[in-house]
Amino acid sequence: MLLLALPLGWFVVIYLASLVLLLITSFWSIDAFTTEIVQVWNLDNFQTILTNETYRTIIFRTVWMAARVTLIDAAIAFPFAYFMARVASRRTQTLLFAAVLLPLWASYLARLYSWILILNHSGVLNWSMQSIGLPAPNIGYSETAMLVVFCYIWLPFMIIPTYAAMERVPESLIEAAHDLGARGWRTTLDVVLPLAMPGVVAGSIFTFSLTLGDYITPILIGPGTSFIGNVVYSNIGIANNVPFAAALATVPVAIMAVYLLVARRLGAFEAL
Amino acid sequence: MKGIQLHRLVAFAIAAASVMAMTACGSTSTGGVTTKQPPTAGIKPPTSVAATGEGALDLIDWGGYVQTLWQKPFEDATGCKIHYQDAGSSDEMVSLMTGGGGGNWDMVSASGDADLRLIYNGSVKPMNMDLIPDWKNFGDKFKSPPFNTINGVHYGVSLQWGPNTLLYNTDKFPTAPTTWGVLYDPQYSGLITIPDNPIQIADAALYLSVKNPSLKITDPYELTQKQFDAVVTLLKTQKSYVKKYWAAVSDEESLFKSGDVVLGAAWPIMTSDLHLAGAHTADTIPSEGATGWADTWMLATNAPHPNCAYKWAAWISTAKVQAEQAINYGETPVNTKACAEMESLSPGSCAAYHANAPETYFNSIKFWKTPISTCDDGSENCMTYAQWQSAWTTIKG
Numbered sequence: 001m002l003l004l005a006l007p008l009g010w011f012v013v014i015y016l017a018s019l020v021l022l023l024i025t026s027f028w029s030i031d032a033f034t035t036e037i038v039q040v041w042n043l044d045n046f047q048t049i050l051t052n053e054t055y056r057t058i059i060f061r062t063v064w065m066a067a068r069v070t071l072i073d074a075a076i077a078f079p080f081a082y083f084m085a086r087v088a089s090r091r092t093q094t095l096l097f098a099a100v101l102l103p104l105w106a107s108y109l110a111r112l113y114s115w116i117l118i119l120n121h122s123g124v125l126n127w128s129m130q131s132i133g134l135p136a137p138n139i140g141y142s143e144t145a146m147l148v149v150f151c152y153i154w155l156p157f158m159i160i161p162t163y164a165a166m167e168r169v170p171e172s173l174i175e176a177a178h179d180l181g182a183r184g185w186r187t188t189l190d191v192v193l194p195l196a197m198p199g200v201v202a203g204s205i206f207t208f209s210l211t212l213g214d215y216i217t218p219i220l221i222g223p224g225t226s227f228i229g230n231v232v233y234s235n236i237g238i239a240n241n242v243p244f245a246a247a248l249a250t251v252p253v254a255i256m257a258v259y260l261l262v263a264r265r266l267g268a269f270e271a272l
Numbered sequence: 273m274k275g276i277q278l279h280r281l282v283a284f285a286i287a288a289a290s291v292m293a294m295t296a297c298g299s300t301s302t303g304g305v306t307t308k309q310p311p312t313a314g315i316k317p318p319t320s321v322a323a324t325g326e327g328a329l330d331l332i333d334w335g336g337y338v339q340t341l342w343q344k345p346f347e348d349a350t351g352c353k354i355h356y357q358d359a360g361s362s363d364e365m366v367s368l369m370t371g372g373g374g375g376n377w378d379m380v381s382a383s384g385d386a387d388l389r390l391i392y393n394g395s396v397k398p399m400n401m402d403l404i405p406d407w408k409n410f411g412d413k414f415k416s417p418p419f420n421t422i423n424g425v426h427y428g429v430s431l432q433w434g435p436n437t438l439l440y441n442t443d444k445f446p447t448a449p450t451t452w453g454v455l456y457d458p459q460y461s462g463l464i465t466i467p468d469n470p471i472q473i474a475d476a477a478l479y480l481s482v483k484n485p486s487l488k489i490t491d492p493y494e495l496t497q498k499q500f501d502a503v504v505t506l507l508k509t510q511k512s513y514v515k516k517y518w519a520a521v522s523d524e525e526s527l528f529k530s531g532d533v534v535l536g537a538a539w540p541i542m543t544s545d546l547h548l549a550g551a552h553t554a555d556t557i558p559s560e561g562a563t564g565w566a567d568t569w570m571l572a573t574n575a576p577h578p579n580c581a582y583k584w585a586a587w588i589s590t591a592k593v594q595a596e597q598a599i600n601y602g603e604t605p606v607n608t609k610a611c612a613e614m615e616s617l618s619p620g621s622c623a624a625y626h627a628n629a630p631e632t633y634f635n636s637i638k639f640w641k642t643p644i645s646t647c648d649d650g651s652e653n654c655m656t657y658a659q660w661q662s663a664w665t666t667i668k669g
Contacts, residue, residue, distance in 0.1 A: 030658070036370070036393070052666075054666045054669060116526065120526070120532055121530045121531045121532040122530045122531050140530075141516045219468075220519075223514070223515065224466075224514065224516050224517025224518070224519075224668060225668060225669055226665065226668055234665070235661075240363045240366060240367055241661070
């Protein structure tokens with residue numbers, strides 16, 4: 001009982017309490033000049049977020065990016081995990097595992113900076129395309145660059161749960177499908193895919209929420225356009241407007257709450 | 273509760289200021305207009321510094337402003353052991369200093385965009401320049417600059433400064449561009465980089481003050497709604513030409529090195545870094561002039577070690593330390609005697625950082641100051657820093 005009480009108490013006090021404080025702060029405002037918090041209840045922050053074109057654009061941009069990253073990562077991870085779980089030999093499997101996990105050992109920032117070197121004007125990408133006679137794609141510091149880098153950075157978080165779900169598909173079911181005359185492709189689509197789906201959904205929780213909350217990739221890789229995280233950061237760090245930052249920070253919290261409810265319906269939590 | 277107290281305080285300050293304006297004619301005016309009195313204006317600074325300090329000094333600084341080179345000799349000479357924290361932004365400085373430094377901090381090396389906020393929220397208090405022997409050697413512009421001196425009362429000791437320059441690629445521009453207009457020219461679309469900082473609005477305002485005289489912009493930090501709207505419109509047009517809004521010095525340097533951009537709003541330190549790296553770049557101050565930053569060591573209202581603080585302010589103002597910091601950081605000292613010291617440390621550095629530049633050079637630079645609602649004419653029609661910040665978010669999208 002005591003063993004459970006400690007971590008549970010920690011969770012309630014540190015995590016839930018700070019979320020509640022965040023929510024409370026978002027209903028306050030600041031004095032425009034001295035930037036001190038004025039504790040008068042109002043809905044101004046939320047009204048600004050909902051009615052101001054800029055914030056809607058920023059929220060949409062962030063969610064749209066998270067959705068694309070999730071779909072692309074799922075499309076890459078599914079065949080990869082399938083190969084790892086069902087085709088590759090034990091040895092190859094270990095090698096692939098190492099290949100997936102190894103980048104996570106390197107610093108996130110080091111990986112971002114190496115992508116800048118790949119994508120910039122005089123980078124490896126433009127150089128190699130030109131040397132085989134193709135036009136230079138020139139995608140450095142663009143929306144496309146962010147998409148590529150996000151997909152790369154979060155891919156392992158999609159592959160691992162998908163692989164875990166794929167490995168748990170019973171061999172007997174696949175044999176049964178074969179016995180009933182289903183070919184390889186049909187078996188994958190009708191037997192493996194539905195059974196591995198919770199794993200993909202579980203992975204999507206990671207890719208979606210990590211993209212939703214990131215603000216460093218947009219600063220370094222993007223053209224400087226803002227994501228939700230950047231606006232939160234600049235409101236705390238530059239404007240010292242904590243109440244507005246808190247109000248905006250509740251947006252991803254709400255989006256993730258909805259996302260998790262849907263994911264639970266799709267059985268993602270059993271796959272974790 | 274805080275809100276109510278604050279309103280009272282402001283009301284009191286305004287009342288006090290108007291009474292003073294009526295009684296003490298002339299002495300409280302800058303440019304013919306009386307400025308609001310800060311809450312700590314009544315605190316009398318000390319007239320002497322004790323021979324022995326309190327043994328400790330707590331500083332909030334910009335990374336690199338406290339370095340062994342000049343920290344060690346100071347500690348050895350005064351016995352004041354320095355503990356310092358590097359701040360990440362002007363706003364971090366303002367929040368750390370809230371409540372007069374809370375009894376935790378003695379001094380802060382604030383920039384012009386934070387100074388007035390610190391002064392008017394009572395975080396810092398008046399200082400006595402008679403206790404800073406080198407103050408008389410400061411350039412005239414930095415003895416009582418409007419960003420740290422209100423109604424003749426000094427709220428800090430000027431430190432170092434630098435201009436915000438126009439950086440360009442010398443292959444693309446064999447001769448230096450003569451106008452900031454190149455940053456708003458569709459011809460260079462996708463080849464421009466701009467700092468990701470709301471104070472950048474002042475740069476656009478400075479350009480418009482010359483380009484569009486009908487707006488009557490006299491001070492790029494004091495913009496009425498109409499002027500502000502024009503500036504924001506210009507910056508929104510510029511957005512589509514911008515390759516990247518840079519966040520760190522290294523961002524801009526790598527953009528120029530890789531050839532991603534050929535024009536950018538920059539700081540002198542980048543010019544010297546890029547020069548050392550062999551990049552084909554140079555900087556210039558176009559005909560419209562430039563904005564600039566100037567830092568000030570300010571004394572916390574509740575400073576626990578005031579004697580050590582005065583000793584530090586005096587030490588950091590000496591020609592030798594001024595020169596060391598200027599060369600280390602790539603900025604310009606306010607002490608005019610520092611030029612000779614710079615030459616002996618690194619020949620050519622005095623001219624490179626404009627430490628010996630004539631009066632006309634200073635006059636071409638509009639120093640950062642916090643945009644506040646009070647305009648120069650005393651009216652309350654100007655846009656505040658919070659409005660600048662939210663406009664900046666809209667501009668970047």
